[in-house]
Amino acid sequence: MEHVAPSLARPQEPWTARPVDPRIPRYEPRPISMPAAAGWLTGKNKARISGSDHGSWIVERCCEAFGALHPGVAFDVDLRGTPSAMAFLMSGKSMLSVMGREITPVETVPYRKLIGAPPVAIRVAHTAEETSQHLATSLAVYVHRSNPLMRITVSQLSKIFSVGNPDGDYSRWGQLGLGGEWMRRQIHPIGTPEYTGFGTYMQAHHLQGRPLSPFYERYVGTDDVLSRLSNDPAGVAVAAIGRETADLKLLPIAVDEGGFYSEGSTSDVQNDLYAFGRFLNFYVPQRMGEPVDPFTAEYLRYVLSYEGQCILAEQPGGYIPLRPDEITTERVKLDHILGSGSN
Numbered sequence: 437m438e439h440v441a442p443s444l445a446r447p448q449e450p451w452t453a454r455p456v457d458p459r460i461p462r463y464e465p466r467p468i469s470m471p472a473a474a475g476w477l478t479g480k481n482k483a484r485i486s487g488s489d490h491g492s493w494i495v496e497r498c499c500e501a502f503g504a505l506h507p508g509v510a511f512d513v514d515l516r517g518t519p520s521a522m523a524f525l526m527s528g529k530s531m532l533s534v535m536g537r538e539i540t541p542v543e544t545v546p547y548r549k550l551i552g553a554p555p556v557a558i559r560v561a562h563t564a565e566e567t568s569q570h571l572a573t574s575l576a577v578y579v580h581r582s583n584p585l586m587r588i589t590v591s592q593l594s595k596i597f598s599v600g601n602p603d604g605d606y607s608r609w610g611q612l613g614l615g616g617e618w619m620r621r622q623i624h625p626i627g628t629p630e631y632t633g634f635g636t637y638m639q640a641h642h643l644q645g646r647p648l649s650p651f652y653e654r655y656v657g658t659d660d661v662l663s664r665l666s667n668d669p670a671g672v673a674v675a676a677i678g679r680e681t682a683d684l685k686l687l688p689i690a691v692d693e694g695g696f697y698s699e700g701s702t703s704d705v706q707n708d709l710y711a712f713g714r715f716l717n718f719y720v721p722q723r724m725g726e727p728v729d730p731f732t733a734e735y736l737r738y739v740l741s742y743e744g745q746c747i748l749a750e751q752p753g754g755y756i757p758l759r760p761d762e763i764t765t766e767r768v769k770l771d772h773i774l775g776s777g778s779n
Contacts, residue, residue, distance in 0.1 A: 454702065454749040456742060459760040461767075463741035465505045468734045475528035482512040483731070486524035487534030489515040490571045491716065494561070494748045494755065495534060501747060502738045518633075525721045526550050531732045533719045536563060536572020537633035538640065556722050556773050559715040559766050560739050561748050562705050562756035566678030567658070569753060574700050575634060575712040576677040577687045578662065580669040584614055587688045587697050588672075590642055590711050596672060597625045597638070598646035607651065609670070622651070626664050626673040629654045637714060638674060677712070706756050716755050720773065727775035740766055 470477065476484045485495055492515050499511040514524075515534060522543045524530035533555075539547075544554050564571040577588055595606040606612065610619035628634045630648060639645050655661045658675040665673040666683040677700050680686050688697035689711050696709055704710040718736060722728050738744045745757040758766070 453746070454757055456745045456749050456757045457760050458742065460742040460745055460758075460763050463505075463738050463743045466734060468506060468509070468731050470509060471729055471731055474531070474729065474731075476524075476531045478512045480510070480512070482510040483531050483735075484512045484514050484524070484529060485532055485534065486514050486516065486530035487521040487532075487719075488518045488536050488572070490536055490569070491515060491534035493751045494716075497747045497750075498735075498739055498744055501743065502735055505738075506734075521719065522547055522555070525555055525719060528721065530721075531729075531735070532558075532721075535717045535719055537714065538636060538717065539719065540631050540633065540636045542631050551721065551723055553722060555719040556728070556769070557717040557719055558736055558740075558770060559758065559762065560718050560736075561716040561745075561758060563714045563716055564678075564753065564755055565700055565702055565705060566753060567676045568678075571754060572714065572716055573676045573678065574705055574710060574714055575637070575674055576679070576700060577689055577712075578665055578673045578675060578679070578684045579687060580665060580671060581683055581685050582669045583609075583672075583685075584618065585609070585612060585687065587690070588612070589690050589693055589695070591692065593672075593674075593689070594643055594646075596623055596649065597627070597652060597674070598643045598648055599650070600646045605649070607649075621670050624653065624668055624671040625649050625651060626653045626655065626661050626668070626671050627675070628657060628661065632657075634674065642711075674712075702756055706759065722773055728770075728773045730774065733770055733774045736770055737767070740770070 470481060478484055495513050499513060503509045521533035521535055525533050526547055548554050564573050567573055577593060579585055592612060595601045599605050607623055609621045609623055630639055655664055661673050661675045662679055662684060665671045686699060688699050690697040691711050698704040698710040700710045705713040720728050720732060740763050748755050749757045
């Protein structure tokens with residue numbers, strides 16, 4: 437199999453921190469102490485944070501800033517990768533786990549059996565719009581550059597990638613309006629398996645859990661998916677955003693025909709105008725009927741403050757800050773699992 441051609445280079449410009457909405461509440465420190473009996477304290481009395489290593493830039497700086505505001509508090513940032521995230525939470529060895537995707541059903545089942553309830557996801561940022569730093573990203577729809585299709589809707593994509601759609605399914609490019617030699621050409625959908633991070637996201641948010649097309653080709657990740665597409669003019673793929681090449685083009689996508697078509701710019705992702713935007717999540721352990729511990733909640737309050745969002749906004753090409761209304765939603769969620777009415 438041939439390798440994908442290098443991504444089209446973006447112009448290098450001096451990085452300016454992304455803007456953070458000043459309406460996001462400032463952080464006001466509250467008295468806290470390290471919970472002496474917590475299983476996630478390391479031998480040096482540090483609070484362990486686990487999960488995906490692509491979150492290290494944000495987590496290390498938030499921990500440093502939080503520690504400066506709370507003398508005596510220290511952290512062990514132990515980000516060994518996504519596969520370790522749920523294992524640390526299930527064993528009680530991590531106060532939270534960083535994930536650039538939603539947990540999959542394969543991860544949820546053993547967690548629920550052991551703990552009694554699934555972990556709680558707190559959204560802390562929108563994902564990035566390009567992959568050069570191996571960060572978690574939004575997704576995108578790609579076709580071969582020889583394909584004349586110029587844009588697509590979520591409904592059309594669902595009819596290509598899954599079966600049992602209420603208005604029928606698509607198998608030929610002519611069903612998307614292409615003529616000539618493309619009219620009867622079979623569509624070749626390409627992506628990752630259903631229970632990967634990308635696959636779970638698609639099933640949960642855009643395919644309504646429907647079975648995948650019998651023509652769907654499964655590959656391990658973005659590199660393999662796009663490598664296959666680069667050799668298949670009749671293919672269409674869902675993969676990480678920001679990976680256009682000389683052979684592949686990204687299709688603007690809209691929720692509905694006649695709606696707003698977006699290519700996934702920072703502004704569109706932040707303002708929910710891009711259908712395939714995702715979130716950076718901090719997963720918090722919570723046993724059935726028990727509130728999350730106040731120490732973890734206080735740390736998350738900092739990340740969800742203006743100061744915390746400013747830290748993540750400073751990462752060059754990094755994650756995208758939340759809007760004030762999104763911050764409010766996550767803080768309400770946090771207060772609910774804390775068992776408190778304050779925000």
